[in-house]
Amino acid sequence: MHRTTLLLTLLAATASAFAQQHDQHGRPPAAATTAWTTQPLIVAVPGGRGERAAPQFRTVGLPAAEIRVFGPRGGEQAFPVEAGATRLRSPAPESGNYHWLSAWAETPAHVAVATTVWYSSNPGPAPVDLLQHAKSELEIVPDPLPREHANYRESEKWRFIVRYAGQPLAGQLVRMETERGTRTSFTTDSEGVATVLFPRDFPPDAKGEEHNHANAGFVLSTERQDGDRHFVTAFNHIYGLDGERGRSLGWGAAFGLAGMLGALPLLRRRQNGKEQ
Amino acid sequence: MLKTLFPTLSRLRFTVQLVMLFVTVYGSVIVGTYMAGKISNALPALSCAYDQMNGGYCVLIPTQHILHHRIGEAIVRAQQLTFTMILPLLMSFLAFFAFFFVLGKAFCGWICPLGTLQETVGMIGRRFGFGLRRLEDDDLVAARRVRPVKWLLLLGLVFLLPLLTGLGVTPHSLGNPYCDICPSRVATSLLTGNTDQLALRVGDGWSFALGATADFLIGFMLVGALAIRQPFCRICPLLAFNALFQRLSxxxxxxxxxxxxxxxxxxxxxxxxxxxxxxxxxxxxxxxxxxxxxxxxxxxxxxxxxxxxxxxxxxxxxxxxxxxxxxxxxxxxxxxxxxxxxxxxxxxxxxx
Structure with a gap:
C-alpha cells in the first residue's frame, strides 16, 4: 500500500516537473525581449500546455486594435487586442496548418503593418493561395514557408517576395534585424524576390533546451512612400541553429560503422556454409 | 509494348519501386514544397517528414505527434475526450486507411523507400555471390521468434512512449521515439545529401542513444541486406501497422x-x-x-x-x-x- 502511494507520488512529481519543461514546445515565435528592434512585431505570449489550438499573441511597437488571422482555407477573422494580448483561434477550425497573422495601425499619413505566421499543427491545404492573396498594401511574403517540422536556420538562404498592391516590387530594400544583433539588408530582384541569408550569429556554444533548439527572433522590414502615405511593413518569425550544431557526425558515422561491423559475421559465416 | 518493357511481375515491381523511391525522396522537386502536406493528407504512408525534399510523409510521424501533443497534453489538462481532440488522430488514421484500402500491404513491397534500398542491396549481394541466410530454425532464428518485435515497437515506440511524453511522464526527447530510431529517416535524408540525420545530438542522453540506434540499424541493414533479404522489414512497425488491418483491404x-x-x-x-x-x-x-x-x-x-x-x-x-x-x-x-x-x-x- 505504502509502496503504491510512494510510486504514485513520484509519478505525479515527475509528471509535474516534465510538464513545466514542455511548456514551450511547438509554440509560435516568442521572444524573451523585443528591445532588439524598433520594427512592429507580433509575438507569442508564452502559454501553458495544450494551448496549441488557441495561442496568445501580442503586438509590439504597434498600437494595433486587433490581430487579423487569415486561415488556410480562405477564412478571415479579427481578434481584438485586450490588455495587450489576444487569444486567437483558427478561422478554419480543426483543419489547416498555416495561418497568416496581421496587425496594423494607420494614420492618414502612415500605415504600419506587422505580420507573422502561426502553425496550428492541423492537416490542411498548402499555403499557396494564402500567400498569393494580397492581405495589405505593402507585404513581405515568404516564398515558400518552411514546412511545419522545418524552420529558418542560420546559414540558410530563403526567398521573400515584396509586393505592393499585389504586384512584386523590384529593387526594394529589405532590412533584416535579429535578436542576436545582426543588422543587414537585401534588395529585391526584378521579380520582387529578396534572397535572405540567415546570419550565423548564435554563440559557438549555443544549445537547445530539451528538443527545442535554441532560436532567436528576426524581423524583415521594408517601407515605401506612395504620394502622401508612408507604408512600413514587417514580417517576423524565429530562426534556429544550423542543423549540425550540437550534433556529432563523427559519432553518427561511428555507430553506422559499428552496425556494419555487427552485420559482417552474417556474410563470413555463410560463405563457408552450405551451398545454395 | 508493356509486355516487352515489363516481361515479369518482378520487373514491373522493381520499376514501380524505383519510381516511388524517387517520388518519396525527391518528390517536392517536381511537385513543389508544400506537396508533402497535401499528399500526406491523402497518401500518408509515403516517406519521412525529416526530409525536406520528399513528396509526403510516413503515417507513423503524425501518430506519434498526435499522441504526444494532442491526446497526452489534453489529458494533462483534465479535459474530457472531446471530438476536437480525437479528430486529428482519427483523420490521420482514416486518411491512411483510405490509401491503404487501395494498396493494402503492397505499400511495403512496392513503394516503401527503405524496402527498395534493402532490396537493391540484396540484389548486389546475390550478384556478388554472398550466401543467403534465412530466418529458419536451421539458420539464423525461427521467423516466429522475430515477428513479435515489430508489434512491440509499434506498441511501445509509436503509441505508448509518445503518449507518456505528452502526459509528462517521460522526457521530451522520447516524444518521437520510433522516428528517432528509424533507419529510413537516416537513409532517405542521406539520399538528399543531408547528413543532419546521421549526425548524433550530443548533450542529451536519450537523443544520443536513440540516434545511435538508428545509425547502428542503418549500418547493420546496409551490410546485412547483402545476406538477409529485407532485414529491417521484419521488425518494421509500419508492417505491423499495415498488418493490423490487412483483412480490410x-x-x-x-x-x-x-x-x-x-x-x-x-x-x-x-x-x-x-x-x-x-x-x-x-x-x-x-x-x-x-x-x-x-x-x-x-x-x-x-x-x-x-x-x-x-x-x-x-x-x-x-x-x-x-x-x-x-x-x-x-x-x-x-x-x-x-x-x-x-x-x-x-x-x-x-x-x-
Whole structure:
C-alpha cells in the first residue's frame, strides 16, 4: 500500500516537473525581449500546455486594435487586442496548418503593418493561395514557408517576395534585424524576390533546451512612400541553429560503422556454409 | 509494348519501386514544397517528414505527434475526450486507411523507400555471390521468434512512449521515439545529401542513444541486406501497422491447396520475408502478418492458379507453370541470378 502511494507520488512529481519543461514546445515565435528592434512585431505570449489550438499573441511597437488571422482555407477573422494580448483561434477550425497573422495601425499619413505566421499543427491545404492573396498594401511574403517540422536556420538562404498592391516590387530594400544583433539588408530582384541569408550569429556554444533548439527572433522590414502615405511593413518569425550544431557526425558515422561491423559475421559465416 | 518493357511481375515491381523511391525522396522537386502536406493528407504512408525534399510523409510521424501533443497534453489538462481532440488522430488514421484500402500491404513491397534500398542491396549481394541466410530454425532464428518485435515497437515506440511524453511522464526527447530510431529517416535524408540525420545530438542522453540506434540499424541493414533479404522489414512497425488491418483491404494474397504444397516449397524460398506458411498453409493462414504483397511467391509457384494476387474479385496476377519456367531461366527463387549465357540456350535443359 505504502509502496503504491510512494510510486504514485513520484509519478505525479515527475509528471509535474516534465510538464513545466514542455511548456514551450511547438509554440509560435516568442521572444524573451523585443528591445532588439524598433520594427512592429507580433509575438507569442508564452502559454501553458495544450494551448496549441488557441495561442496568445501580442503586438509590439504597434498600437494595433486587433490581430487579423487569415486561415488556410480562405477564412478571415479579427481578434481584438485586450490588455495587450489576444487569444486567437483558427478561422478554419480543426483543419489547416498555416495561418497568416496581421496587425496594423494607420494614420492618414502612415500605415504600419506587422505580420507573422502561426502553425496550428492541423492537416490542411498548402499555403499557396494564402500567400498569393494580397492581405495589405505593402507585404513581405515568404516564398515558400518552411514546412511545419522545418524552420529558418542560420546559414540558410530563403526567398521573400515584396509586393505592393499585389504586384512584386523590384529593387526594394529589405532590412533584416535579429535578436542576436545582426543588422543587414537585401534588395529585391526584378521579380520582387529578396534572397535572405540567415546570419550565423548564435554563440559557438549555443544549445537547445530539451528538443527545442535554441532560436532567436528576426524581423524583415521594408517601407515605401506612395504620394502622401508612408507604408512600413514587417514580417517576423524565429530562426534556429544550423542543423549540425550540437550534433556529432563523427559519432553518427561511428555507430553506422559499428552496425556494419555487427552485420559482417552474417556474410563470413555463410560463405563457408552450405551451398545454395 | 508493356509486355516487352515489363516481361515479369518482378520487373514491373522493381520499376514501380524505383519510381516511388524517387517520388518519396525527391518528390517536392517536381511537385513543389508544400506537396508533402497535401499528399500526406491523402497518401500518408509515403516517406519521412525529416526530409525536406520528399513528396509526403510516413503515417507513423503524425501518430506519434498526435499522441504526444494532442491526446497526452489534453489529458494533462483534465479535459474530457472531446471530438476536437480525437479528430486529428482519427483523420490521420482514416486518411491512411483510405490509401491503404487501395494498396493494402503492397505499400511495403512496392513503394516503401527503405524496402527498395534493402532490396537493391540484396540484389548486389546475390550478384556478388554472398550466401543467403534465412530466418529458419536451421539458420539464423525461427521467423516466429522475430515477428513479435515489430508489434512491440509499434506498441511501445509509436503509441505508448509518445503518449507518456505528452502526459509528462517521460522526457521530451522520447516524444518521437520510433522516428528517432528509424533507419529510413537516416537513409532517405542521406539520399538528399543531408547528413543532419546521421549526425548524433550530443548533450542529451536519450537523443544520443536513440540516434545511435538508428545509425547502428542503418549500418547493420546496409551490410546485412547483402545476406538477409529485407532485414529491417521484419521488425518494421509500419508492417505491423499495415498488418493490423490487412483483412480490410481488397488487395490480398490468395492461396489454394495443391497436392504438391509443402513439398517443393519454392514459393517460401522465393519469399523475401522467409514466410513458411505460404507453402504449408492455405487461405487466410497463408497470408501472414509478414507478407508485403511483393508477389514473388506467385511468380515462383509452378502450379497454375495456386497463388494469386487479387483486388476484390479481380485477379491481378496468378501463378502459372509457363511463367515460372521462364522466370527461373534468369533468376533462382532466392534471387540469385544465373550466369550470362553466351551460347544458345537449350530449352530442354531448363526448368526445375
Amino acid at each position: 481488397p488487395l490480398r494474397l490468395v492461396k489454394t491447396r495443391h497436392e504438391n504444397c509443402g513439398q517443393c516449397r519454392i514459393c517460401s524460398e522465393a519469399c523475401p520475408m522467409d514466410i513458411q506458411e505460404i507453402s504449408l498453409q492455405e487461405g487466410r493462414k497463408a497470408y501472414t502478418e509478414d507478407c508485403t504483397l511483393c508477389g514473388r511467391c506467385a511468380e515462383y509457384c509452378p502450379q497454375d492458379g495456386t497463388i494469386r494476387i487479387k483486388w476484390g474479385p479481380i485477379t491481378l496476377f496468378s501463378s502459372r507453370r509457363d511463367y515460372y519456367k521462364n522466370k527461373v531461366r534468369g533468376e533462382w527463387p532466392d534471387g540469385s541470378v544465373k550466369p550470362v549465357r553466351f551460347m544458345k540456350r537449350s530449352e530442354a535443359g531448363d526448368g526445375r
